[in-house]
Amino acid sequence: MTAPTDTGPHTQTGHPPRRRILPVVIAASVALALLLITPFPRGFQGEVTGDPALMDAAAEALGSGHWNHLAVVRVNGDTVTEAGTGADGRTQFEIGSITKTFTAALFADAIERGEVEESTRLGEVWPELDGDVAEVTLGAIATQRSGLPRQEPAPSVGDGLATVLAGYLHTDPYRGDVTDLVRALDKVDVSDTEPEYSNFGFAVLGQALAEVAGRSYADLIRERITQPLGMDDTFVPSSAKGLSHGLTSSGLPAAPWTLGASAPAGAIRSTPRDMAIWLQATMAGTAPGAAASEPREDFDETDRIGWAWMTTTNRTPNITWHNGGTGGYRSFLGFDRGSGTGIIVLSDSANSVDKAIDLISEKAAGRAAERAAGQAMPGSRSAAEKGQSR
Template sequence: MNTATASESSNTPRPHSAPDESGTQRTWVAVLTAGIVGVLLLLITPFPRGFQGETTGDAALVSQVENALDSGHWHHVAAAKINGDDVTWGGVGADENSEFEIGSITKTVTAALYADAIERGEIDERTNLGEVWPELDGEVAEVTLASIATQRSGLPAQEPALSFGDGLATFLSRYIHTDPYRGTATDLADSLRNVDVGPQEPEYSNFAFGILGQALATVTDSSYGDLVRERITEPLGMTDTYVPRTAEGLSHGYTASGLRAAPWTLGGTAPSGAIRSTAHDMSIWLRATVDGSAPGSRAAQPREDFDESDRIGWAWFTTKDRSPNLTWHNGGTGGYRSFLGFDPKTSQGIIVLSDSAISVDDAADVISTSNASSLGTQRPSQVHDDQAGGNS
């Protein structure tokens, strides 16, 4: 757009010695505008800072966690360190009973339900989606639950949009920090009729794990939330762990830039990342998985190579480049991050739950260190922190 004044657009030449006053004014206006915009951005964007609030529990553990994670737009954190039967808790602005979204650590529970269903004789490792939903045909009907559990099903990484409007709402949710998952369990199963099955190679899929959980619910004539309660949390005494039906009960987490992010329930995709829990209950889950007393605990045993750094069991990853190697999973939603890992040989473990969308994977360093190799120093890969991109 031409912003020149009438006098500026005339053909009368200016003396070379005269200053370009209008140009100088435009420069100062631009500088002033940039300064105002910069100040406004500073006012609405939180500064990097350390964890907020009072230290709770074991101060030495809190120090270890803080040193491992460094600083960022942190808010509150709760941690648990396991050493055999001994558990140490610590936190900042939170304690072992504070509730968090655990994100994709939910997948370890879904995998345990899968292993438990096999042990009960309800399914076997050859069971495919066509046996669960007979109306399916073609390649998708041949996809086995076992291939889903080892993240090599060929199913899409994310849930297909129900409609153009739904896809637009999901896209916008990334910018207004709300739950991007809108479909019900029925919607999720119905979407299988229109998906393309890709190569059955290692590829992390939230959609597939949503399907796995809903398949188990269908086979057992139950709901995913009821299965979690009846087969996992009640037998283990995990009284503060559940699959939410609504967003109520948890106020919000924070984005990586420190803005508020709404809770996620994930709808039909809940089996991939919706569970809410505490550091206390996650310590029960970790210890029971390590000692084999958890239903479906054999899900943690590595079965296949996943990538250069990890092997995979049913959902659980096991590193190949740390000392000692850890069996682990992480998670993330719009405003939360989590990490859980343990050394199967020593029964040492670490759990970190945070209400900020900044990776806490480096919590692994509390009990295990990266090994240098020809590929460089490795650590648990953030690629599995899937819900950061709209489900981690």
């Protein structure tokens, strides 16, 4: 909206007094700051699609916040229920670190193919490596106890500053090719093998599997997972051109992330419908590398870890899960092995959706059923209905 044009006579010439300029500048600065901090309203945006009861249950679990578009899928055995606000089953999202569950599946599948073993060392994959890092095994990386740091070390001060700047500009902070990734391994200290979540580690794992197979990571995902399962809308992007973008937690546009050589840690794009296929096949044990989801080691006080997948130990039922986050997207995927019930939540704004874990229970299903039966309080609007207003 533009300001109205002043066509009346000017009664003052020259510059306005300084005392008038300062309040205007301050007011304009405050207004701009408020716009940048909160440029879109709280609550879910867009028309509700699919099952309104499921959307309502998700809204209750996630709580109020600055949301944009969101998709929810509940899987109960062979039954799949979809819901969303401003999104449907074919809407594309960045799934962030849920990508690691695909990389872990490639690892399990490569073991079944005889290409690698849990004990395969990085020095066997890349003979140019030496020292302690060459002795790190793929199995240790897959269970997040390799000693590799959370992020790839910056090759120079300039690269480090560029990564920091990317955070402020909401652009992809990951760059570099596989050669850069392998060179970075020479810079790390891997003496501490206590469990530590490492994006760098899973980037290395995925590229190691690609190196052994003689294929690119994107090709492995397509040939060994998405094509066999019919996940036609799931892929590893090679460039950001033409990709949709998400929003920061305050609603600013965030550039798409492709992650370069770090793609195995978080670059996959998918849809709610495809992720339902992934969830069902993993729960049923029919997905390539489905064994990756089985817990193998203690990770911390509340979780055990398989290859990438976490399994809670502090709640009933225990939930096997992973979440994800990029500059403009958040995601959660979890399931209860006992009941065969799972949930997927994908959001194109950077607000946590981890509370979706509470939807994997009979209690949550019961609340959703009550709403579907129209048992909400008279005169009230559900959280999902409120989310339809912009």
